[in-house]
Amino acid sequence: MQVQKDDVRNKIIAAATEEFLNAGYQQSSMRNIAAQAGITVGNVYAYFGGKDALFESIISPVWQSLNRLISIPVDTQDLMTLPTLNQITDLITETFLENRPQFLILMNKSAGSPYKNARAELSAMISGRLSRDILPQCDPLLADAMAGAILEGIFTVFNHYGGDGSRLRTLISELLGLLLGSIPCKYPPKHE
Amino acid sequence: MQVQKDDVRNKIIAAATEEFLNAGYQQSSMRNIAAQAGITVGNVYAYFGGKDALFESIISPVWQSLNRLISIPVDTQDLMTLPTLNQITDLITETFLENRPQFLILMNKSAGSPYKNARAELSAMISGRLSRDILPQCDPLLADAMAGAILEGIFTVFNHYGGDGSRLRTLISELLGLLLGSIPCKYPPKHE
Amino acid sequence: MQVQKDDVRNKIIAAATEEFLNAGYQQSSMRNIAAQAGITVGNVYAYFGGKDALFESIISPVWQSLNRLISIPVDTQDLMTLPTLNQITDLITETFLENRPQFLILMNKSAGSPYKNARAELSAMISGRLSRDILPQCDPLLADAMAGAILEGIFTVFNHYGGDGSRLRTLISELLGLLLGSIPCKYPPKHE
Amino acid sequence: MQVQKDDVRNKIIAAATEEFLNAGYQQSSMRNIAAQAGITVGNVYAYFGGKDALFESIISPVWQSLNRLISIPVDTQDLMTLPTLNQITDLITETFLENRPQFLILMNKSAGSPYKNARAELSAMISGRLSRDILPQCDPLLADAMAGAILEGIFTVFNHYGGDGSRLRTLISELLGLLLGSIPCKYPPKHE
């Protein structure tokens, strides 16, 4: 019974993940998901409670991972110097590699969902780091813009990249080198 | 009569612009727009013909401006060296300054609309420029990522910036300096 | 002023006649009619009062003509023997020749209009004649069917025939010969 | 459950058949049908998918039967002499007897529907037969008119006749005798 239940759960999760990834949260239909999973609508509700909760079930693990990043207070006193941005993007990349579709849904297809602000929060966290450690005198708006740019760059690579992890990590690293290499001292370009 | 007609037109445009900006094209409702404009649904249709056409009325001017950029063939032979990217972002900034909400709708809220690909087209154009003039040996995916990053950075500033044009231009210029300053020779950082 | 008024009237009549003939009463739109006439919707209402009344204005003359036929009581005592059916169809043909589009509208495109029963009434009248004079012992239902058949036959010719009156009269006459030639004595086939 | 489901299906079919028969395809409203069936609009869509499909569900069986007639090529070489017209009308009568309201809807109330040309196609087929076998030298227009007349006559009987099949067959036979009895040799009047 338990086996069967997990089987159904997994089918729903798989179908919903595909639907959310293809159509986005708002344009996804519970009917489609149920049909794709080969079960009935009512049963999707029995398992997950609703569209929001189903989305949450899928996205929550990725969100937990990212939240560990996001929830680190930026004004902490421990020395958080330059390498951290690399660590952050590494962590993001790891999270992506572990849950590609979920990650892409969360970052690009969550409009209208309970997680609609996820990307903004991640961006805000990165912006905080930039302000504190890399661009200290910088206009906060510029830090936000840099954070958004970095994320968008990374996600563009994520979106179009289908290969394995190591090449991906190189790409992301190169990208960061390009995006941040000009910042004096603190982020020396890797390839010079 | 004419005055009143323009008044209603403007009310509809204002209401629709706000609705599109808040909710995005797909989630905007003609009923809401009509109610917000203080008129009946049928009258919105009398003025604009439909949701698509209403959206088009609002977005078309901005799109015309941007299209001039997008439609420049990237593989042209005339010398198109580095300064061009600055020119591009200047033009984008001017377009934004002339029609702020419309610009933001077109770039961030047009999912599902006839203009849904606008941002991607603009990004592709910038990516083409980068590949050709700034990052010639670069992986095309990296050029796409850089283009996306630059656009996202600029749009983030646009989104949060409420002041006048001159300060904005400075911000965008600083942003580009940060994003591209590391690229050897061709894009010397402005602030050193 | 009077001249102008008639001019407008005529334009509306012409536009409406075409619209009714093409689209039928129900599917015709006051907007289309006004646009086709080159005037405004409100003015159509000023001249004719509404869709029903406009239809009535166009159809009424034809209807008057036909009504003279229809309103002759079938149970009158004067001898109304066989030739009468020919007279009836002659009159119908004359009415058609004088007002082709109006006639076709009334007979084929008046569904949903105040004249929706016109054809049925005409048919009932012919049926009455048939019962009384041509098919006296016949089942009333059969008389109805014959009346309907005769009318449909005639209208089919009307619908597809674009030429002049004399050829049309010949066609109708031949048609009646075919349809009624078998009825003994009273309707001798013309061509034998 | 299954019983109930069929029950609802039948209620919808019954309500829709009545609505289509009374108001015609175009003027029928899904809301009316749902209300008449005692269920909600959405449920009608759940069962039948849409107005067209609902109409199709009702009309399709009758259309299949008639289509067997219509699709017989007229220019075939096998001997197709006079009795065939009788066979055709017999088949039409059988089809009507099996599905009375559906037949009447298809022939008289299908304007605007996917089956709007059904009657014209049937008429054209009969016209072809008449031209080929019964009225060989005849003006094609006259053959069309005769075909239309025959159909209209038959349908008039169908419309007003509520009794059983045998009486109906007699009526149709008599009607054809009247309509075609004059045609020399080939269609000898039955009643002489």
Place this chain on the structure above:
DNA sequence: AATGAATGAGCATTCATTCAT
């Protein structure tokens, strides 16, 4: 646990008609 029928509010759109100007 599973079904899937049923709900009802929502959507974009159309159109005959009215009426202030």
Place this chain on the structure above:
DNA sequence: GATGAATGAATGCTCATTCAT
């Protein structure tokens, strides 16, 4: 007399959600 903006109810259709079985 003429305008055309405005109305508002109607239409076909969708979909997240509920609930009796």
